[in-house]
Amino acid sequence: MTSVSIPITAVEFGEDVEQLVLEVLRSGMVAQGPKVAALESGFAELIGVRHAVAVNNGTTALVAAMQALGLGPGDEVITSPFTFVATLNAILESGATARFADIGADDFCLDPATLPAVLSDRTRVLMPVHLYGQSADLGKIAPMAAEHGLRIVEDAAQAHGARQHGRYAGSHDIGCFSFYATKNLTTGEGGMITTDDDALADRLRVLRNQGMRQRYVYEMAGHNYRMTDLQAALALPQLGRYQAQVQRRRANAARLTAALAGVPGLRLPAELPGREHVWHQYTVLVEESAGVTRDELGAGLAELGVGSGVDYPKPGFDYDCYRSHPRVVVEETPVAAAVARCCLSIPVHAGLGDDEIDQVASAVREVMSR
Numbered sequence: 001m002t003s004v005s006i007p008i009t010a011v012e013f014g015e016d017v018e019q020l021v022l023e024v025l026r027s028g029m030v031a032q033g034p035k036v037a038a039l040e041s042g043f044a045e046l047i048g049v050r051h052a053v054a055v056n057n058g059t060t061a062l063v064a065a066m067q068a069l070g071l072g073p074g075d076e077v078i079t080s081p082f083t084f085v086a087t088l089n090a091i092l093e094s095g096a097t098a099r100f101a102d103i104g105a106d107d108f109c110l111d112p113a114t115l116p117a118v119l120s121d122r123t124r125v126l127m128p129v130h131l132y133g134q135s136a137d138l139g140k141i142a143p144m145a146a147e148h149g150l151r152i153v154e155d156a157a158q159a160h161g162a163r164q165h166g167r168y169a170g171s172h173d174i175g176c177f178s179f180y181a182t183k184n185l186t187t188g189e190g191g192m193i194t195t196d197d198d199a200l201a202d203r204l205r206v207l208r209n210q211g212m213r214q215r216y217v218y219e220m221a222g223h224n225y226r227m228t229d230l231q232a233a234l235a236l237p238q239l240g241r242y243q244a245q246v247q248r249r250r251a252n253a254a255r256l257t258a259a260l261a262g263v264p265g266l267r268l269p270a271e272l273p274g275r276e277h278v279w280h281q282y283t284v285l286v287e288e289s290a291g292v293t294r295d296e297l298g299a300g301l302a303e304l305g306v307g308s309g310v311d312y313p314k315p316g317f318d319y320d321c322y323r324s325h326p327r328v329v330v331e332e333t334p335v336a337a338a339v340a341r342c343c344l345s346i347p348v349h350a351g352l353g354d355d356e357i358d359q360v361a362s363a364v365r366e367v368m369s370r
């Protein structure tokens with residue numbers, strides 16, 4: 001195999017982005033302004049909701065959503081144990097207690113069947129995470145929330161544009177998105193909250209701006225959660241190209257799946273019926289029966305110039321700082337623990353063409369056959 005270098009993620013900005021950033025610089029208006037407003041309306045349209053509220057990152061989006069709901073000490077939020085740590089940190093920042101249902105082995109997202117066991121009379125919010133770009137099973141989770149009078153805060157940081165039965169991730173109640181550098185849409189750092197709830201959107205707008213609706217008139221104790229027009233200028237041109245980017249990711253995923261089918265000991269990710277995956281990550285499972293371990297596959301790929309990543313090495317609560325935290329309830333989540341031991345993400349991003357995807361696949365085949 002010839003020497004390659006295929007990173008797990010890549011950011012590329014076109015000339016249109018450079019132009020727009022320059023326009024903002026020359027306007028002298030670099031803080032939150034018209035570009036942020038334009039990004040909000042474009043993003044609301046993408047997700048099919050009435051309101052999108054821009055904030056300075058995805059973690060903030062989650063925190064602000066819970067603050068706007070009035071969450072605090074004594075309230076419980078049920079989320080996935082298999083996610084980036086930001087999900088858990090946001091719950092703790094809100095003052096609420098974090099509890100965990102398990103994930104499904106097919107979609108790596110909250111398994112609705114495991115939710116009832118962790119519901120309590122203190123549960124206020126269900127927080128599904130649309131991991132790797134595939135929607136969690138909101139078809140089952142949303143009715144459960146309605147039945148128990150719970151709000152849904154979707155962690156859609158990895159799932160811009162993902163759908164289940166035609167319904168967008170982030171459109172069920174309150175959606176939280178990230179525009180961090182590695183995400184499908186990026187502003188370097190940035191976030192967005194989506195909702196059809198007029199009153200909640202209004203609270204969020206006031207909350208992010210020091211609790212002010214008008215200058216020096218304070219309605220609540222707020223924060224500075226604002227995004228800048230410079231950041232919005234990075235994302236605006238990406239919005240127009242977003243569907244094409246998703247199609248490229250989908251084509252790359254399909255090509256990987258075709259090329260890796262039948263490799264012994266390798267379980268491939270799948271788009272489940274009724275769902276539209278946006279392939280933020282393409283994550284394989286290295287089964288115990290395989291000739292190599294997950295870590296050996298990652299190391300072997302690195303030798304061949306192919307990037308990979310472990311998303312995520314352990315359930316979120318499985319660290320001393322959380323196990324000893326008074327507001328983290330540690331639960332048994334065997335599926336999450338098992339998946340964390342054998343998962344490996346390989347390159348699928350939209351910067352890759354067919355030839356590179358074929359190189360990724362042959363590198364995986366080569367290492368798996370050792």
Ligand SMILES: *Cc1c(COP(=O)(O)O)cnc(C)c1O
Pocket residue numbers: 057058059060083084086087129155157158177178179180189190191
């Ligand atoms: C990236 C990410 C976040 C946090 O977003 P930031 O913009 O990095 O703060 C939250 N949840 C998940 C699942 C993520 O992948």
